[in-house]
Amino acid sequence: MPDIVVCVKQTVDVYQLKPHPETLEPVFSQAQSKISDFDLNALEEALRIREKGGGRVSVVSAGPSINQLLIRETLAMGADEAHIISHPLLSTYDGRVTATVLSKLVEKAGRWDLILCGEASLDNSDYQTGPRLAEIFGVPHLAYVTKLEISDGRLKAWKSMEDGLHVASCSMPAVVTVGLEINTPRLPSLLMIRAATKKPIHEYRLSDLGLTEEELNPSVTLRELKALKVERRRVKLEGKPEELAEKLADILVREALAR
Amino acid sequence: METPFRETYALMPPGTDITMYIVLTPFAALFIYGIYRRLRFYGLETAWAEIFRDIPKRLSLMARYALLQRRVVEEKVAGLMHVMIYAGTIALFIGTALVFIDYDILRLLGGSLLRGDFYLVYEFSLDLLGLAFLAGLSILAYRRAVRREARLRPKLEYLLTVAGLLFIGVTGYVLEGLRLSINPRGWGGFSFVGYALSHQMAAIPGVDTRLLLYQSLWWSHALVAFAMVAMIPYSNMLHLFTTLANTYFATLRPATPGKMTTPFRLDEVDPSAEIKLGARKVSELSWRQRLGLDACTDCGRCEAACPAYAAGTPLSPRMVVQKLKSEMWSGGDRDWFEEGVLEEDEIWACTTCAACVEACPVLISPLEYILEARRALTLEGKLEKRKVAMLTNLARFQNPYGFPASERSSFLEELYSMGVKRADEVSEAEYLYWIGCASLYDSRSREIVRSMVKILMAAGVSFTVLGDDEICTGDPARRIGEEGRFQELALANIERLKKVKAGKILVHCPHCFNTFKNEYTDFGLEMEVVHHSQLIGMLLREGRLRLSRPLAERITFHDSCYIGRINNVVEEPRQVLSMASKDFVEMARRGRRSFCCGAGGSTYWYEVPRRERESVIRLEEAVKTGARTLVLECPYCLQMFNDAVRIKGMENTIQLRDISEIVAECL
Known part of the structure; x- marks a missing residue:
């Protein structure tokens, strides 16, 4: 009966982001927020483990302004409780800050055997949180997991790597990060989301976690965020098919050489 | 001539009547237990209160569909087969019941029923309907053994049932024949089948042999009949009773298959309830x-x-x-x-x-x-990914496509520049034109709106649109089973629609149409809902619209399920099209018997593993008519057939047009 903590991040829906026509900076105000896709896979995996072997599933989340409705969706999927903190300083962060704050929330969640995270976040794709949490707690960690099994208190994980499939195993407690391939997250129905109001969401202040504002200062700062501007050349070739092929080949060769 | 009378237990040893009732008892017990067990399955406690409600309407349904078998006879061969077996069974049952009354009741009271002319009519009718019974069973055997119709499943139970019925029918005649050969009667000719057989039976040497044969056949006839009756509640024969009950209670179903039940009300249910x-x-x-x-x-x-x-x-x-x-x-x-x-x-x-x-x-x-x-x-x-995506889109963007509202702004601007007004800009209008997600976001389906606007303006119809206030009706959510999300969208729409000063909603999407007409009524929306094919039909009838340039080319028409079959709008589009083209032809499957394009019930939004697309099957039917244009009345049909045309490479064979596009072209 492993007790599991799942880390979820509330991100901007990057598929809705559009660059400002002049500054090329993404216009965040036009995009909705959501739970990062990978984190839903992590939660789904936790729920499947619980369906087989029992245990408790807690969700932790930290951010500048956590939307309780989104947390309630994770509870509606089946998590038992949530521990969250909203602090304005968390609008700028790096992997170290995130992992530190989350580790404090994990402690609030109580006893745990397994921490599940998305391998990266939808918006920043830093791939930092999982490994850093494992470092903080001094436990083994398995990343990029596409299939996970638990037997006799040990984890067995299939990891999809560039050179092929790795199969690794480790004892618990441990941290596992998962990708989109591992499962299809269940979708809580509207009634489930409403019914999830019964489940507890524990919200903390910084001091509750024993943290100071200084500790939220990121070591890495974001200088600039801009969309790449790609424009087509819009060259129009005319002539007979044979001539066109000739011209096109010329252009392709020229462009390739220019690189 | 002696007065004709029914010879019950003739040629049988004395005491057969008592023995028969003793033998019958376990069969009767089995029958009664079986019926009781079935009633238990249905849960009669709750059903009981329902039985005496709405009786005239229910009896009429039962009479039309169960007793008179209106739909059974819509198919010629199967219908004839069933009616013959049905009539034969009823006749044989009534015949046996009359014998019971005659022998076990009236006889004891010193009376008699089966005698004289009545008895002769009785004998003649039973022999005639017995033939119908056997003829029906022969058609059944032919359909199953010779034609081997794909939809008829072979099953041992069915084989035994048919064998049992055949046995009862045939032995009935043979018994009659044997009896008349042993004991000829002046009125024997009225049992014309048995009478004819009696001459054959006379060829069996020795009256004693025939008598023995008669008595053993008599018992086997009785035993098989008892067994068949006893098996009714344990076999498919139970439909004798269940179809009566099912048609009787059919009023408890939603009035149309386009209306799903409303199991709760989102605005009334306790959020934390189980x-x-x-x-x-x-x-x-x-x-x-x-x-x-x-x-x-x-x-x-x-x-x-x-x-x-x-x-x-x-x-x-x-x-x-x-x-x-x-x-x-x-x-x-x-x-x-x-x-x-x-x-x-x-x-x-x-x-x-x-x-x-x-x-x-x-x-x-x-x-x-x-x-x-x-x-x-x-x-x-x-759910799998595609369904999750559609439902997530409905939750986040209030449309199944998952486009942000900004995606439709240029199209709405285009409509405004054509002179279309938003509902909040005008004091009153006759129609609210509900555009629907398909036409708000899909470029091909937008053509339907452009044509409709052209038609409405030409006919001088006053109408408005909701503009940015329009969100999905919730139909895809409800049909996929997400009742909560459907109701959330429905309640939001109804709140907006109630503020609109228009008496009627005009819709060109059959799915929106059905939801407004049949489902929003459960949530308090009472507005007249008009499909664009109906409105165009009315405008033409009233002369507010004239088709000055009807088409010369051959066209055919595909009924959308949710307009034709489910909401019974079948005539209007045909009237319109016969005016729009001099060469309007029909496909074999049409109207309420039309064949789905394959997009309904939310299947548009996810992959269904299939051997052949419904749309391709249907497209080939359309092409077979020789039509150059397939006319549609649904934006989703349009998209499905668009794919089918591309898959079959039929871009040059057949064109796809919405009914509004055809009419706008003829103006």
Whole structure:
């Protein structure tokens, strides 16, 4: 009966982001927020483990302004409780800050055997949180997991790597990060989301976690965020098919050489 | 001549009557127990209160569909077969009942019924209808053994039933023949079949042999008949009773297959209440739905009409009902999906086109069970990616495509520049034109709106649109089983619609049309709903619209399920098209018997594994008419056939146009 903590991040829906026509900076105000896709896979995996072997599933989340409705969706999927903190300083962060704050929330969640995270976040794709949490707690960690099994208190994980499939195993407690391939997250129905109001969401202040504002200062700062501007050349070739092929080949060769 | 009379127990040893009743007892007990067990399955306690309500309407349904078999006879061969067996069975039953009255009641009172002219009519009628009975059984045997119709499932039970009925019918005549050969009567000719046989029987040497043969056949005839009656509640023969009950209680179904039940009201239900939705066990069906399972005779008409079955998906509506029926009969109450009673793929292949509901002769709705199962599956939330994506889109963007509202702003601007007004800009209008997500976001479907605006303006119809206030009606959510999301969207729409000063809603999307007309009424919206094909028809009839340039080319028309079959709008589009083209031809399957394009019931939004697309099957039917243009009345049909045309490379063979586009072109 492993007790599991799942880390979820509330991100901007990057598929809705559009660059400002002049500054090329993404216009965040036009995009909705959501739970990062990978984190839903992590939660789904936790729920499947619980369906087989029992245990408790807690969700932790930290951010500048956590939307309780989104947390309630994770509870509606089946998590038992949530521990969250909203602090304005968390609008700028790096992997170290995130992992530190989350580790404090994990402690609030109580006893745990397994921490599940998305391998990266939808918006920043830093791939930092999982490994850093494992470092903080001094436990083994398995990343990029596409299939996970638990037997006799040990984890067995299939990891999809560039050179092929790795199969690794480790004892618990441990941290596992998962990708989109591992499962299809269940979708809580509207009634489930409403019914999830019964489940507890524990919200903390910084001091509750024993943290100071200084500790939220990121070591890495974001200088600039801009969309790449790609424009087509819009060259129009005319002539007979044979001539066109000739011209096109010329252009392709020229462009390739220019690189 | 001696007065003719019925010779009951003639040629049988004295005391046969008492013996027969003793032998009958265990069979009768088996019958009664079987009926009792069935009634227990349905849950009679709750049904009891229902029996005496709405009686005239229910009796009329029962008379039309069960007693007079209106739908059974719609098919010629199968209908004739059934009517003959049905009439024969009833005649033989009445015949036997009269013997009982004559011998076991009136005789004891010193009276008699079966004598004189009445008896002669009795004998003649029974011999005649007995022939009909055997002829019906012969057609049955022919359909099953010779024609081997695909929709007729071979089953040992059915073989035994037919064998038993044949045995009863044939031995009845042989007994009559033997009796008349041993004991000729002056009136024997009225039993004309038995009389004819008596000459053959006379060839059997020795009266004693014939007598022995008679007595043993008499008992076997009786025993088989008893056994058949005893087996009624344990076999498909139970449909004798269940179809009567099912048609009687059919008023308890939603009035149209386009209306799903409203199991709760989102604005009234306690948010933290325990949720139970749909069904994934027989016990979670209502007593009427369980009764419906038992009314199924396995005739296969629904399967033959089902587009998903024709397309080679795992779905057969007949098998859904039959599988649930045998699950109920096994007395267990297993989870359908965990225990493999049903496959999830079957349930998701349904386009909710209601062809099965239209085909069922005894008013079963296979669709109903499928939709209940979907609700249970969706409540659990374990859906595959495409369904999750569509429902997430509805939750976040209020449209199934997942486009942000900004995607439609340029199109709305275009409409405003054509002179279209928003509802909040005008004091009053006759119609609110509901555009629908398909036409708000899909470029091809936007053409329908452009044509409609042109038509409405030409006819001087006052109308407005909701503009940015329009969100999905919730139909795809409801049909996939997400009742909560449907109601959230419905309640939001109704609040907006109630503020609009227009008496009627004009819709060109059949799915929006159906939702407004049949489903929003449960949530308090009472507005007249008009499909664009109806409005165009009316404008033409009233002379407000004139088609100055009718088309010369051949056109044909595909009825959308949710307009034609489900909402019975069949004539108007045809009137319009006969005015729009001099060469309007019909496909074989049309009107209420049209064939789904394959997009309904949310299947548009996810992949259904299939051998052939419904749209391709249908497109080929359209091409066969020689039409150059296939006219449609639904933006989703349009998109489905667009794909079909590309797959078949028929871009130069046939064009696809909405009915509004045809009319706008003829103005």
